[in-house]
Amino acid sequence: MKPISTAKSLAPGTIIRRIGNNKDQQGSFLKYDAKNNMILANIIDMETGSLVASEGVLKPQPADKLYYYASSFSSNPASDKALKVVKSWPLYKKHGDLQDKIINFVRITYVPEQIIDMSKRDCLQSLFVPIQQKFRIGRFTENRGSERVCNDIFMLWLESINIGKHLTYLAQVTKEKGQLPIFYSAGAKTHEETANLIQNEIFTFEPNLGGHIKYADFKNGTRHFIVDAGSKYMGVGSKTPLAVSKMVAGALKKLYPDFDFTPLKGRGAIGE
Incomplete structure (x- = not known):
């Protein structure tokens, strides 16, 4: 240090x-x-x-x-050794669907020397407990419905995206009372690719909307996103009215009240 x-x-x-x-x-x-x-x-x-x-x-x-720390996973030759510690953890092996996200969390939260030192001192709980807390696995598993699992994973995308970058999403958003909105993303993949990936998840659902979310700014301690519902695959693309995007932004705010969402018509979140 x-x-x-x-x-x-x-x-x-x-x-x-x-x-x-x-x-x-x-x-x-x-x-x-x-x-x-x-x-x-x-x-x-x-x-x-x-x-x-x-x-x-x-x-x-x-x-x-x-x-x-001047060290980082991108520059330290001990990075592979440190990540092997994570990859040998039974819970990492158990949760194949979370492995990429776990590695990303570790890379941006610790430096390689810390993990190697924890391993030597037999105190890896200081690494594994935060991972379990972050992803609600192991000791921190909750009895959650599939909708909540899907939305919690979507929150990880919102937390990890960099300013100026965007995600594509598919969602199930209705006006029915008691119907929980569901959002799903696979990063910046096309909406068609994203739809195919949903079929392989444990929380399969039938989306009725799709669009883009861009991390626009960080204001007053809050992440600010712009959002549209302009999927060409599941929608009318640039012809999508603002009212639809407002409905999506409202659903996002309901699920993620700590973030701000501004709706845009058409494909406005990606400047189209």
């Missing part, structure tokens, strides 16, 4: 450590807010080895000391 100077320019993805005031936390740097506070993803309590928040604002106190 290296101390952070006031003049230090941090690259997104840098692992930040805050120690002081009986706290020892780390997270992945996203950006600075308007008040120059750090926005961090995947904040881990290093004392208890638990996930504190998927995203939050770091507001250091006078007695806090801030550090950063």
Whole structure:
């Protein structure tokens, strides 16, 4: 770890450590807010080895000391060795559908040396507990309906996408009371490819809408997305009226109240 100077320019993805005031936390740097506070993803309590928040604002106190790790999975030759520790974990092997997401979470939350050190000291619970909390597996499994499983996985896409990037989605959104909206994404794959993938999931459903969601900005500690319902495969593309996108944005806000969604007509989320 290296101390952070006031003049230090941090690259997104840098692992930040805050120690002081009986706290020892780390997270992945996203950006600075308007008040120059750090926005961090995947904040881990290093004392208890638990996930504190998927995203939050770091507001250091006078007695806090801030550090950063120069190492990362993209640059450290020990990366493969560290990831082998994760890939040998029984719960990783059990959840084939989550393996890519687990690896992505690990790569943006820790540095390779930490995982290797945890393995040597036989304290890998500090790694495996946050993974279980994040993906609600193992000790943190809930009895969830298939709709909630699908929507929770969709939230992981919303949390992991970078500013300026977009997702394609398919959804089941109706005006019927008591009908839970369902959203599904496979990243930026075409809507037709996405529809085929749904058929292989445990939460198969019949979508009636499709479109695009773009991570437009981060305002006041909140992720802001623009959304359309302009799928050509499951809709009328650029002719999609704003009213349909408003219905989709309303459904998204109901499921994910911590995020903001602005509806656009046609295929507006991708500038068409």
